[in-house]
Amino acid sequence: MSKRERDKIEPPILAFDSSVHAVAPNVAVEFFKNTMPFKELTDNILLSLAKHCRIDFFPKGTRLLTYNESEITHLYLIQRGGVKAFITDEEDRIVLKDYRGVGANIGALGLIRGTRANLNIETVEDTFCFLLDRDIFLKLVQENSVVAHFYLKNFSDNVVATAYSELRRKRMTRRTTDALYLFRVTAGELTKTLHSISDTTSIQKAAAIMSRHSIGSLLVHGDEKPDSMVGIVTDTDFRTKVIAAGLDYKEPVTTIMSRPLETVQSQTLCFDILLKMMSTGIHHLGVEQKGRVIGVVTSHDVMIQQGNSPYYLFKEIVAQPDFQGLYPLGLKISDIIRNIINEGAKAGNITRMIAILNDQIVNRILGLLQDQMGPPPVKFCWLLMGSEGRREQTFKTDQDNAIIYADPENDKQRRQAEVYFATFAKKAIDHLVQCGYPLCKGDVMARNPKWCQPLSVWKSYFLHWINAPDPEELLNSTIFFDFRYGFGTEQLAVDLKEYLLEQSKKNGLLTFHLGRQCITNKAPLSFFNNFVVEKNGEHRDKLDIKARGLTPFVNFARTLALKYGIRETNTLTRLKILMTEEKIPRDLYQATADAYEFQMQLRLIHQLAQIENGDVPDNFIHPEQLTDIEKRMLRDAFTVIERTQSFLENLFPAT
Amino acid sequence: MIGQFFKKSRFRTQHDLIGKHREFFKNFDQTRPLEEYNFVVLDTELTGMNRKKDEIISIGAVKIRNLQIDLRQTFHYYIRPRKLDHTEATLVHRITPDQLWEAPPLSEVIPKFVSFIGMDILVGHHIELDMSFLHDATRKVLNGTLVNPGIDTMRMAKGYKRVMLGHYHDMGEMSPRYNLKDLSSEFNLPGFEAHDALEDALQAAYLFLFLTKKFKAGGLVSLRDLYLADRSGGMTGE
Numbered sequence: 001m002s003k004r005e006r007d008k009i010e011p012p013i014l015a016f017d018s019s020v021h022a023v024a025p026n027v028a029v030e031f032f033k034n035t036m037p038f039k040e041l042t043d044n045i046l047l048s049l050a051k052h053c054r055i056d057f058f059p060k061g062t063r064l065l066t067y068n069e070s071e072i073t074h075l076y077l078i079q080r081g082g083v084k085a086f087i088t089d090e091e092d093r094i095v096l097k098d099y100r101g102v103g104a105n106i107g108a109l110g111l112i113r114g115t116r117a118n119l120n121i122e123t124v125e126d127t128f129c130f131l132l133d134r135d136i137f138l139k140l141v142q143e144n145s146v147v148a149h150f151y152l153k154n155f156s157d158n159v160v161a162t163a164y165s166e167l168r169r170k171r172m173t174r175r176t177t178d179a180l181y182l183f184r185v186t187a188g189e190l191t192k193t194l195h196s197i198s199d200t201t202s203i204q205k206a207a208a209i210m211s212r213h214s215i216g217s218l219l220v221h222g223d224e225k226p227d228s229m230v231g232i233v234t235d236t237d238f239r240t241k242v243i244a245a246g247l248d249y250k251e252p253v254t255t256i257m258s259r260p261l262e263t264v265q266s267q268t269l270c271f272d273i274l275l276k277m278m279s280t281g282i283h284h285l286g287v288e289q290k291g292r293v294i295g296v297v298t299s300h301d302v303m304i305q306q307g308n309s310p311y312y313l314f315k316e317i318v319a320q321p322d323f324q325g326l327y328p329l330g331l332k333i334s335d336i337i338r339n340i341i342n343e344g345a346k347a348g349n350i351t352r353m354i355a356i357l358n359d360q361i362v363n364r365i366l367g368l369l370q371d372q373m374g375p376p377p378v379k380f381c382w383l384l385m386g387s388e389g390r391r392e393q394t395f396k397t398d399q400d401n402a403i404i405y406a407d408p409e410n411d412k413q414r415r416q417a418e419v420y421f422a423t424f425a426k427k428a429i430d431h432l433v434q435c436g437y438p439l440c441k442g443d444v445m446a447r448n449p450k451w452c453q454p455l456s457v458w459k460s461y462f463l464h465w466i467n468a469p470d471p472e473e474l475l476n477s478t479i480f481f482d483f484r485y486g487f488g489t490e491q492l493a494v495d496l497k498e499y500l501l502e503q504s505k506k507n508g509l510l511t512f513h514l515g516r517q518c519i520t521n522k523a524p525l526s527f528f529n530n531f532v533v534e535k536n537g538e539h540r541d542k543l544d545i546k547a548r549g550l551t552p553f554v555n556f557a558r559t560l561a562l563k564y565g566i567r568e569t570n571t572l573t574r575l576k577i578l579m580t581e582e583k584i585p586r587d588l589y590q591a592t593a594d595a596y597e598f599q600m601q602l603r604l605i606h607q608l609a610q611i612e613n614g615d616v617p618d619n620f621i622h623p624e625q626l627t628d629i630e631k632r633m634l635r636d637a638f639t640v641i642e643r644t645q646s647f648l649e650n651l652f653p654a655t
Numbered sequence: 656m657i658g659q660f661f662k663k664s665r666f667r668t669q670h671d672l673i674g675k676h677r678e679f680f681k682n683f684d685q686t687r688p689l690e691e692y693n694f695v696v697l698d699t700e701l702t703g704m705n706r707k708k709d710e711i712i713s714i715g716a717v718k719i720r721n722l723q724i725d726l727r728q729t730f731h732y733y734i735r736p737r738k739l740d741h742t743e744a745t746l747v748h749r750i751t752p753d754q755l756w757e758a759p760p761l762s763e764v765i766p767k768f769v770s771f772i773g774m775d776i777l778v779g780h781h782i783e784l785d786m787s788f789l790h791d792a793t794r795k796v797l798n799g800t801l802v803n804p805g806i807d808t809m810r811m812a813k814g815y816k817r818v819m820l821g822h823y824h825d826m827g828e829m830s831p832r833y834n835l836k837d838l839s840s841e842f843n844l845p846g847f848e849a850h851d852a853l854e855d856a857l858q859a860a861y862l863f864l865f866l867t868k869k870f871k872a873g874g875l876v877s878l879r880d881l882y883l884a885d886r887s888g889g890m891t892g893e
Contacts, residue, residue, distance in 0.1 A: 027854060053727075057865055
């Protein structure tokens with residue numbers, strides 16, 4: 001290229017004072033050409049970069065950046081020499097992080113995040129660096145996805161960890177100074193079902209009643225006066241006053257009860273309850289409403305309100321003897337989620353935790369219901385569908401469930417089954433609503449007769465979807481392909497799953513249609529402030545992170561899972577199995593799993609913030625809520641969707 | 656050629672550019688810290704070494720601000736010589752006769768160069784040779800000579816080795832070579848195949864940056880310190 005020609009080339013991406021005569025020396029262009037990620041860029045951009053950088057020399061031992069102090073004003077690219085990156089711990093000892101040599105960069109992360117240096121950087125040799133000013137670098141990152149991708153991927157763990165901790169720090173409006181609940185929750189809200197016995201009851205009978213109801217205390221009312229409480233017996237009384245003292249079990253309970261019953265008003269705040277308990281040393285208080293004792297509040301009830309530990313809640317659910325006790329526990333799951341987000345859990349783990357707790361609620365509700373209704377006429381299995389089936393629920397999402405029962409042997413049994421399961425389903429769903437799980441708008445629930453059927457009918461449903469898939473119908477049926485066992489006889493769910501996988505393997509039409517739907521499902525999104533948002537409708541200028549961001553990955557994983565006969569329903573697990581079985585390349589797995597989990601996290605935190613504001617959680621994220629790096633990572637995630645689509649295109653060609 | 660005579664006759668007195676420079680450097684302060692000065696590292700390519708016959712056929716230069724090479728401000732021109740037939744140097748410099756035919760004449764390039772260097776201090780490797788040709792050129796085109804102070808990186812390198820490394824007696828057979836290429840590899844500088852004046856200027860700029868910062872780390876602070884570091888004459892000027 002002649003000098004004259006070079007002159008004519010205007011900087012293609014970076015407009016600068018054109019009056020300055022600048023020619024890019026070959027050495028700079030060559031350097032960029034051989035350095036990741038710049039080598040991926042066009043010659044024009046490289047030339048322009050070379051024209052807009054500076055070169056600096058740092059003798060060995062020069063400190064370039066100081067942790068938490070240095071503002072980073074430019075990117076350093078090492079042309080010759082090397083640096084060490086380190087931090088110093090509390091005792092001033094140097095903790096070496098890494099060495100960086102020719103071609104490595106310094107400061108990219110800080111520039112992208114807009115933060116000060118997160119490491120100390122010192123040259124360990126005489127070092128020459130190309131310097132790219134911040135504005136130029138950020139512009140480059142923004143306008144060239146290759147570059148953005150490189151730095152974000154390169155620092156993937158680092159950045160993701162940082163983004164997550166930023167998410168946590170910034171978004172968690174700390175509603176709980178972990179004491180606030182003390183000023184919000186009242187005694188009445190904590191009170192459980194009233195259990196009381198007459199003062200003539202024997203010690204042994206009292207103990208038997210407490211065991212049956214799994215309760216730690218029992219109110220004692222006057223003989224013939226059930227509304228007038230005279231005292232209370234607790235576990236401790238039995239231990240210290242009966243067994244240790246060798247008392248006769250036939251003695252009336254009045255010999256060991258505490259009296260009079262200390263009470264609080266039902267509107268008393270937790271804080272005042274705790275104060276009273278701490279000052280009197282009494283851990284069981286009667287709760288009074290309009291002059292009547294309506295139940296008992298214990299120190300345990302107050303403590304569990306802190307809700308710090310998911311395990312605590314889990315145990316509570318398991319031990320819950322009645323429906324009413326389960327309702328508040330179901331509603332408490334959100335508190336647990338907030339805590340585990342605060343503790344830094346990643347989305348994949350959080351949703352697994354939610355699934356365990358939800359499963360436990362379902363298990364208890366259905367178990368209690370079965371006790372109440374007596375044994376079913378035939379074996380049955382409660383199926384969980386959709387996000388619940390995939391163990392991907394966030395905050396209370398709609399119920400998606402179904403019942404599958406063993407094929408009845410005769411008409412009588414058939415009628416019995418229909419009646420039993422219809423009642424069972426209706427009651428179960430009502431209880432679940434009380435626990436905070438809203439109804440499914442599409443009525444994909446076990447109370448819908450269509451979704452409460454014997455195994456043979458379920459098989460015919462799936463056979464229909466597999467052999468004669470109607471694209472319209474398929475769109476609404478995808479949640480059925482993610483079913484899993486919830487309660488009852490697991491073998492029924494196993495049989496149905498085997499059947500589904502076997503049939504869909506035999507006939508590839510279903511997976512073909514699912515695959516084509518993934519490919520053709522292009523979201524009607526527009527770019528607003530460099531961000532993908534809805535073009536139309538109520539949520540214009542917002543991003544539906546579930547439909548646009550997450551569903552494509554769910555569909556991708558489901559399609560391939562069905563194609564390759566993978567039983568798992570969870571999206572991340574499906575992707576992992578697909579990778580280990582070499583159905584998808586490792587880099588695609590990594591990209592999809594990262595993109596999926598990051599968006600899950602965004603969604604969780606978005607919904608949590610809404611709940612804390614008293615709003616109904618939704619999936620619509622406004623770009624202004626996001627930091628630059630989150631926006632960039634989201635856009636990155638959207639490019640991964642395109643990668644999954646072109647992967648499917650090869651697998652399911654349109655011809 | 657007529658154009659050049661015409662142009663020359665227009666400047667009865669020295670050109671404005673030159674006048675400004677003279678005024679500026681009359682009270683030039685050498686005591687400020689090094690990073691406060693701007694430098695222009697330059698290299699010229701010549702048809703030969705004979706001041707009477709030979710001509711400049713290319714000028715390359717880069718600016719140094721805040722002791723950093725600033726690639727946003729570089730200068731590189733080929734110059735159409737009056738005689739295009741002597742081709743020895745053009746072969747050395749890998750400039751083709753066609754490129755020279757397309758190039759502007761000295762009378763166009765020199766004013767651009769003079770305004771590019773402004774009030775900056777000039778730096779070059781064995782800069783006296785470049786300066787002697789540049790003085791001739793400015794005298795011809797602008798009716799005056801450059802007054803910007805100059806620094807010779809070759810002398811700096813000698814001073815560096817003597818003062819900083821203690822090589823007082825490197826003479827005779829043991830005497831190291833002081834050409835740009837050898838120094839660059841001796842100091843482990845990023846090196847490249849020199850193939851035009853700009854890249855040579857850049858190579859000299861790397862050397863200058865290296866030496867200056869090494870001197871600085873050794874306690875030299877001001878421009879004057881740099882000058883005094885080599886009493887045999889680190890600096891040259893008119």
